[in-house]
Structure formats: structure tokens, C-alpha cells
Amino acid sequence: MSLAHQPSIWDLADEPALTPFAGTRHHLNRGAWVDHLPGWVSGSDAVLEVLLGDIGWRADRRQMYEREVAVPRLLRWYGGDEVLPHPLLGRARAALNAHYGPELGEPFVSAGMCLYRDGRDSVAWHGDRIGRGRSVDTMVAIVSFGSPRPLMLRPVGGGESIRFPLGHGDLVVMGGSCQRTWEHCIPKTARAVGPRVSVQFRPRGVA
Numbered sequence: 001m002s003l004a005h006q007p008s009i010w011d012l013a014d015e016p017a018l019t020p021f022a023g024t025r026h027h028l029n030r031g032a033w034v035d036h037l038p039g040w041v042s043g044s045d046a047v048l049e050v051l052l053g054d055i056g057w058r059a060d061r062r063q064m065y066e067r068e069v070a071v072p073r074l075l076r077w078y079g080g081d082e083v084l085p086h087p088l089l090g091r092a093r094a095a096l097n098a099h100y101g102p103e104l105g106e107p108f109v110s111a112g113m114c115l116y117r118d119g120r121d122s123v124a125w126h127g128d129r130i131g132r133g134r135s136v137d138t139m140v141a142i143v144s145f146g147s148p149r150p151l152m153l154r155p156v157g158g159g160e161s162i163r164f165p166l167g168h169g170d171l172v173v174m175g176g177s178c179q180r181t182w183e184h185c186i187p188k189t190a191r192a193v194g195p196r197v198s199v200q201f202r203p204r205g206v207a
Contacts, residue, residue: 014043015043015046016041016042016043016044016046016047016086016088016169017041017042017043017088018040018041018042018088018091018092018095019037019039019040019041019042021037021040021095021099022037023035023036023037023038023040023171023173024036024037026162028153028155028162028176028178028181028182029155029181030155030177030181030182031137031176031177031181032174032175032176032177032178032181032182033174033175033176033178034153034162034164034172034173034174034175034178035171035172035173035175036164036170036171036172037170037171037172038170038171039168039169039170040092040143040169040170040171041088041092041143041145041169041171042169043169044145044168044169045145045168046086046088047086047088047089047145048145048146048195048197050085050086051085051086051113051115051145051197051199052115052195052197053085055076055085055113056076057074057075057076057115058074058075058076059071059074059075060075072120072121072122072123072188073114073115073116073117073121073122073123074114074115074117075112075113075114075115076112076113076115077110077111077112077113078110078111078112078113079109079110080109080110080204084111089111089143089199092143092199092201093108093111093201096108096141096173096201100139100141100173100175103139103175104138104139104175104203106203106204107203108139108141108201108202108203109201109202109203109204110201110202110204110207111199111200111201112199112200112202112207113197113198113199113200114197114198114200115195115196115197116146116149116186116195116196116197116198117195118192118193118194118195119188119189119190119191119192119193120188121188122185122186122187122188123185123186124185125154125183125184125185126183126184126185127156127178127179127180127182127183127184128140128179128202128206128207129179129180130206130207131205131206131207132203132205132206133179133180133206133207134179134180135180137175137176137177138175138179138202138203138206139173139174139175139202139203140173140174140178140179140200140201140202140206141171141172141173141200141201141202142166142171142172142173142174142198142199142200142201143169143170143171143198143199143201144166144167144168144169144170144171144172144196144197144198144199145167145168145169145196145197145198145199146167146168146194146195146196146197147167147193147194147195147196148165148166148167148168148170148193148196149165149166149167149186149189149193149196150163150164150165150166150186150187151163151164151165151166151172151184151185151186152164152184152185152186152187153174153178153182153183153184154182154183155181155182155183156180156181156182156183166196166198167196179206186198
């Protein structure tokens with residue numbers, strides 16, 4: 001795979017590293033919250049270079065009404081027993097478990113990845129409600145690499161949306177009832193944007 005991307009002029013670290021946890025918690029309604037930490041991974045472009053390589057990305061298709069359509073992004077999923085494609089990602093999962101483990105009550109295990117190749121790739125409004133996320137509070141931690149794209153959140157059933165710009169090593173953690181009572185999406189954009197990879201760490205049984 002060969003996707004051109006514009007390196008960040010602000011993220012100039014030679015080696016990728018994790019910065020201290022110093023994000024802001026946004027309390028939403030109905031027991032949901034979001035932690036936002038821009039620039040959690042410094043030197044993130046080095047990780048992006050690896051993720052844009054041949055790591056087993058797949059193009060899925062899904063049924064929509066009476067026809068089958070292409071999923072507008074590429075996908076890769078790593079189980080807890082698989083080696084992640086860059087050592088920084090293993091360190092990130094360990095750091096998330098150390099920081100959030102007491103609150104979550106269990107570790108982050110899987111690492112799902114989405115590759116948004118350009119502004120035409122997207123993910124529609126949804127919650128991670130396959131498995132235990134449908135009925136119990138949980139957490140999903142997302143680390144972004146590459147060109148910034150907005151993560152939008154809105155209450156289930158409609159309401160005013162909230163926007164979190166994510167790119168170049170930013171971290172967002174959705175917790176509490178967020179997967180049940182709120183929805184999130186990455187909208188399409190007509191602007192010229194480079195590739196972005198989203199790495200989603202989840203506990204076992206949440207998808």
C-alpha cells in the first residue's frame with residue numbers, strides 16, 4: 001500500500017513516545033463521559049509509516065438495503081494474543097491499562113484498526129454495542145495517527161453533537177454509558193485530507 005501523507009510540523013520527536021496522562025474529562029449526560037488528550041503519542045508519524053504498510057488491511061463489504069456496498073475504510077483487527085505492528089502500540093495498551101484499569105475493572109485487550117484513506121472514507125453514526133457494550137458500562141480508547149479528522153458524538157435519539165478533532169497521536173477515551181447512550185461517527189469531508197489510522201483498544205467481549 002502506498003498512501004502519501006503530510007507529516008505534522010508540530011510532532012517532530014525522533015522516536016515515538018507516550019506523554020503523561022493530562023487530558024480533560026468531559027461529562028456528558030446519562031452517565032457518559034469522554035477523556036480527550038491531544039498529542040498523547042509524540043513522534044506519531046513513525047508509527048503511521050508502519051501502519052500504512054502491509055499489515056493485513058482488508059476491504060470489507062456489507063449489505064445495505066437490496067445491494068452490497070464497500071465499507072468506506074480499510075480494517076484490521078488484532079486479538080490480545082497477536083503482536084501489534086509497532087512496539088509503541090503495545091506500550092500504549094499497557095499504559096492505558098495501568099491508568100484506567102482501576103476504574104474499568106478489567107484490561108484493554110483487542111486492538112481494532114481503521115484506515116481512512118482520504119476524505120471519502122468515513123464511519124456512520126453508531127455505538128460499540130456488539131457484546132457487553134450493549135448492556136453494561138465500558139470503555140473504548142482510540143489513538144489516532146495521521147491527518148486530523150473530527151470524531152463527532154451525539155445522544156442516542158438525536159440532539160446537539162460534540163466535536164473532537166483527532167489526529168497526530170491524539171487520544172480519546174469514551175467511558176461510562178457512552179456506547180449505549182451516545183453515538184459517534186467520522187464524517188466524510190470534501191476537503192483534501194491525507195490518510196488517518198484509528199487504533200481502538202477495547203476490553204474482551206466489546207466490539
